[in-house]
Amino acid sequence: MLPSTGIVKTLCQSLKEFPVQALVVDPVMVSTSGHMLAGPSILDSFREELLPMADIVTPNLKEASALLGGVPLETIADMRFAAKAIHDIGPRNVLVKGGDLPASLDAVDVFYDGNDFYELRSSRIMTPNTHGTGCTLASTVAAELAKGSQMLSAVKVAKRYVEAALSYSKNITIGGGCQGPMDHLLKLKSTVQRRPFDPSDLFLYAVTDSRMNKKWGHSIVDAVKAAIEGGATIIQLREKEVETSDFLEAAKACLKICRVHGVPLLINDRIDVALASDADGVHIGQSDMPAQVARVLLGPDKIIGVSCKTPEQAKQAWRNGADYIGSGGVYPTNTKENNKTIGLDGLKTVCLSSKLPVVAIGGIGISNAQAVMGLGVPNLKGVAVVSTLFDRECVSTETRKLLEVLKESTKIAN
Numbered sequence: 001m002l003p004s005t006g007i008v009k010t011l012c013q014s015l016k017e018f019p020v021q022a023l024v025v026d027p028v029m030v031s032t033s034g035h036m037l038a039g040p041s042i043l044d045s046f047r048e049e050l051l052p053m054a055d056i057v058t059p060n061l062k063e064a065s066a067l068l069g070g071v072p073l074e075t076i077a078d079m080r081f082a083a084k085a086i087h088d089i090g091p092r093n094v095l096v097k098g099g100d101l102p103a104s105l106d107a108v109d110v111f112y113d114g115n116d117f118y119e120l121r122s123s124r125i126m127t128p129n130t131h132g133t134g135c136t137l138a139s140t141v142a143a144e145l146a147k148g149s150q151m152l153s154a155v156k157v158a159k160r161y162v163e164a165a166l167s168y169s170k171n172i173t174i175g176g177g178c179q180g181p182m183d184h185l186l187k188l189k190s191t192v193q194r195r196p197f198d199p200s201d202l203f204l205y206a207v208t209d210s211r212m213n214k215k216w217g218h219s220i221v222d223a224v225k226a227a228i229e230g231g232a233t234i235i236q237l238r239e240k241e242v243e244t245s246d247f248l249e250a251a252k253a254c255l256k257i258c259r260v261h262g263v264p265l266l267i268n269d270r271i272d273v274a275l276a277s278d279a280d281g282v283h284i285g286q287s288d289m290p291a292q293v294a295r296v297l298l299g300p301d302k303i304i305g306v307s308c309k310t311p312e313q314a315k316q317a318w319r320n321g322a323d324y325i326g327s328g329g330v331y332p333t334n335t336k337e338n339n340k341t342i343g344l345d346g347l348k349t350v351c352l353s354s355k356l357p358v359v360a361i362g363g364i365g366i367s368n369a370q371a372v373m374g375l376g377v378p379n380l381k382g383v384a385v386v387s388t389l390f391d392r393e394c395v396s397t398e399t400r401k402l403l404e405v406l407k408e409s410t411k412i413a414n
């Protein structure tokens, strides 16, 4: 929002003529650094025209106070009062940002949707580089809403993103002023601990199975080591029968090995284990934790894969913030009970319906991997396999053999 009465009036007129999918208003009047950016004359047009049209308004404490005629706002109870009072002006949702709440270690924001209050906490990042945080938060909310997120999810993702960007840029120096801007490009910089998700990681996707490991006397860690040795490009721990504490220990041990080899490690279904072990992400099914909730819990940097059998599910996965799709069973499988087979045609339909990279799964091995990759759809990036690698005595040899077949199939395709 630009801070001039004329512009606010023109904007409101345009919004009446051309309604938008969602209107996010950051009522820029006082910057994060405390500078006045607009005079009191703008308040009437905010209150009377713009706020009643807004899906959400995101004032900081000083702006909330100004919108309410200068009431002091110093506690979380005050912020709740302000959120309700601003909601009464007309916006559907209000987020009062408590970045400069006195005596608070956490950065606490209060979200109010007209029925319930939510206190959203994140750690306070001590940095002079806070220019642009409010605009970034509001823009991220808008971007999430455009992707189809619910309002509260969008706000949570935005808050996480701002926290991560502030933390990433807390020590950089830009210019000679006492305050600097935050750096939004953390995802593109190489200094973050894990490299960003690369769809080509899906090429040979090894998915573990505790029953198979038990049958062959392999520990999870040994099985993962062997798969990486054979050339697996990504690992998923799909451990349906282990205790949570054993799962967590195994995940931490596997993560060490995966990090050394630059191979991403994902956890099947268990967001809690992924969070506790700091694994690179999760793979979730249609009846697991919804992907948009997983995204809020895991933050913007973790990898999220979603199982999809239909174009509708694939479209939803995209809207929910998934990074890739696992699609199958392409062929019948004994590894997953009662799993519907979608065939090569079903796989192709899912691939063509989505912008996301896809990995095929289900009954895939040496004899049919080439037929799968030969489908020739650009976003089909690889195959995910369980029994072909892990229901075998020598996991590394089997992985190597499959890798050769996959490499051969890409040569043929090119």
Ligand SMILES: Cc1ncc(COP(=O)(O)OP(=O)(O)O)c(N)n1
Binding pocket: 205, 207, 236, 238, 268, 269, 283, 284, 285, 286, 288, 305, 306, 307, 325, 326, 327, 336, 359, 361, 384
């Ligand atoms: C890469 C990949 N794709 C699909 C699945 C299946 O996941 P889900 O539907 O959650 O079923 P379970 O694996 O939990 O039985 C997968 N695990 N990996």
Ligand SMILES: Cc1ncsc1CCOP(=O)(O)O
Binding pocket: 328, 329, 330, 332, 333, 334, 335, 336, 339, 361, 362, 363, 364, 384, 385, 386, 387, 388
């Ligand atoms: C987990 C899963 N999801 C769809 S099929 C399948 C099992 C794949 O196992 P396998 O590679 O042994 O057929």
